[in-house]
Amino acid sequence: MPKDRPMSIADDLQALGQSNPIEFRGETTINVGLSSLYAILQRCKELGYELLLDISSLDHMGSEPRFEMVYELATLDDSKHLRVKAKVAEGVDVPSAVKLWKTANWHEREVYDMMGIKFSGHPQMERILMWEGFPYFPLRKDFPLAGKESEMPDVAFSGVAPLEGGPFVTSPGSTRETGEPRAKGES
Amino acid sequence: MSEEKLTLSHAAYDSKIEGNIIITRVDAAINWMRKNSLWPMPMGLACCAIELMATASSRFDISRFGAEVMRFSPRQADVMIVAGTVTYKMALAVKRIWDQMPEPKWCIAMGACASSGGMYRSYAVLQGIDRLIPVDVYISGCPPRPEALIEGLMKLQRKIEGEESFKAQKQEPANA
Numbered sequence: 076m077p078k079d080r081p082m083s084i085a086d087d088l089q090a091l092g093q094s095n096p097i098e099f100r101g102e103t104t105i106n107v108g109l110s111s112l113y114a115i116l117q118r119c120k121e122l123g124y125e126l127l128l129d130i131s132s133l134d135h136m137g138s139e140p141r142f143e144m145v146y147e148l149a150t151l152d153d154s155k156h157l158r159v160k161a162k163v164a165e166g167v168d169v170p171s172a173v174k175l176w177k178t179a180n181w182h183e184r185e186v187y188d189m190m191g192i193k194f195s196g197h198p199q200m201e202r203i204l205m206w207e208g209f210p211y212f213p214l215r216k217d218f219p220l221a222g223k224e225s226e227m228p229d230v231a232f233s234g235v236a237p238l239e240g241g242p243f244v245t246s247p248g249s250t251r252e253t254g255e256p257r258a259k260g261e262s
Numbered sequence: 263m264s265e266e267k268l269t270l271s272h273a274a275y276d277s278k279i280e281g282n283i284i285i286t287r288v289d290a291a292i293n294w295m296r297k298n299s300l301w302p303m304p305m306g307l308a309c310c311a312i313e314l315m316a317t318a319s320s321r322f323d324i325s326r327f328g329a330e331v332m333r334f335s336p337r338q339a340d341v342m343i344v345a346g347t348v349t350y351k352m353a354l355a356v357k358r359i360w361d362q363m364p365e366p367k368w369c370i371a372m373g374a375c376a377s378s379g380g381m382y383r384s385y386a387v388l389q390g391i392d393r394l395i396p397v398d399v400y401i402s403g404c405p406p407r408p409e410a411l412i413e414g415l416m417k418l419q420r421k422i423e424g425e426e427s428f429k430a431q432k433q434e435p436a437n438a
Contacts, residue, residue, distance in 0.1 A: 205351065
């Protein structure tokens, strides 16, 4: 690779051994297997992807493997952006990226908290948003938006939120002014 | 003769004393003192807290109603203003701070979230602080304007005026 010219994303993909990336609206995504995920991420770091923008996860409930990890990588100097995806089956651990990017620490804790995917090699695999002991993973597709009841004495409890018939109501099919949310009995 | 004169002078109008005496009920006096010196515990949890701060500052000036002494220690506060979204994670902390406030104490639920969970019909949000602590005044709005908070404070003052404070003081505490 000549040193006088900056590496393009195509060069990076070649160096990563990825022949068929997904291009969509100028964004590049590569799908990798879970077994090679850590090696690919490590190689990305070596290629100059110093910034881990985000780690997120998807729940493809009903298909196998159920979950998918998404890593958003970027370079600092020439704004290259690369997305790395890996499918994860339920109950399978994902290798932690904390050794590569320290920011992965909280992102991975959030993924664990919300989706229930565990990371092997993470220094502190605990919940980050919900309290320790909360029995559910709220961003899974089979968790209702209204929530479920849970009880931890002296720590926290949770209940089910009413999703309709709240204290404020809107009247459908009316003008904008009368259709504004109003307290019950005043609309 | 001189003794009788003295008694008479006591029974008669004394301009030095009479002008400085107010005849009232104990309840009215206690309530008058309480309602005009409400020290708030600002439980600011979300955007409503910004309006609470605006209410405290010069343009709206909550001190006109005697409630400018924001106390960040619950032990020095009279009224807890729950301003914002109460998540389940925060809920028991709010309850704990409420429990630390000495009687008499009141609670204002400021805004839609504190009153009912507001737009957060979600697994993470307590659907109204009244599920944990007794609320005296609910203020609608998202967030309410400072005028609305002041109106709520005045409503609370009206409520305090009607309380039987003297009777409550003579009662044994329920959980003693």
